[in-house]
């Protein structure tokens with residue numbers, strides 16, 4: 001009888017350790033995502049709907065620019081570029097500046113801001129929220145060097161005052177279109193990228209599409225979720 005009681009106690013103890021361990025792991029995982037919430041949200045100024053350069057001129061002038069002035073961008077520049085990338089252009093249906101297959105909007109846009117890279121904005125990693133046209137600080141600090149290393153030491157990534165990172169949450173699109181949704185997501189990143197190029201050109205800014213990078217390193221810099229993949233990096237600065 002004593003043996004049975006002792007055995008039961010040991011069994012209960014082992015089970016408790018496992019259950020507690022599992023709960024603790026789950027708690028730690030939640031905590032990991034919790035601590036990402038810094039709760040600093042910056043409302044961006046209204047983007048302009050009219051510019052000084054025609055779309056034809058912007059297409060003609062667009063070039064990949066890899067050399068930038070050591071001059072910070074303004075929040076107005078940031079507002080304009082993010083609006084061109086993913087801003088809401090139909091407030092009723094919530095459609096955006098770039099087309100999206102079935103309006104599934106699989107892309108996320110992040111900003112990696114260098115120290116002194118934007119007037120009145122501290123260095124850090126920010127996530128763009130198209131619905132409120134605001135950016136949310138998700139990581140404090142200058143991650144330009146880490147991003148430069150992640151982008152196989154491309155100097156323009158280190159030097160640009162601001163970098164846009166485009167990521168994709170594929171299942172938003174593949175759950176509707178299956179495998180074919182994968183190509184739709186990539187097409188969409190191209191649309192967003194071209195909008196960034198043309199808007200940058202119209203603002204006398206320079207940018208270049210960067211596709212050469214270590215995915216996992218870029219994903220870590222922007223705190224990407226497990227189902228989120230990095231697709232593109234766009235360093236941006238005033239052109240020389």
Ligand SMILES: Cc1cc2nc3c(=O)[nH]c(=O)nc-3n(C[C@H](O)[C@H](O)[C@H](O)COP(=O)(O)O)c2cc1C
Nearest residue numbers: 062063064065066151154156208209210211212213
């Ligand atoms: C998908 C894609 C990936 C690219 N990756 C890089 C890159 O990693 N680094 C870079 O300096 N340029 C990159 N580029 C820019 C091209 O080199 C550039 O578009 C090309 O030389 C033509 O020049 P243009 O954009 O001035 O017309 C990439 C362009 C595309 C479309």
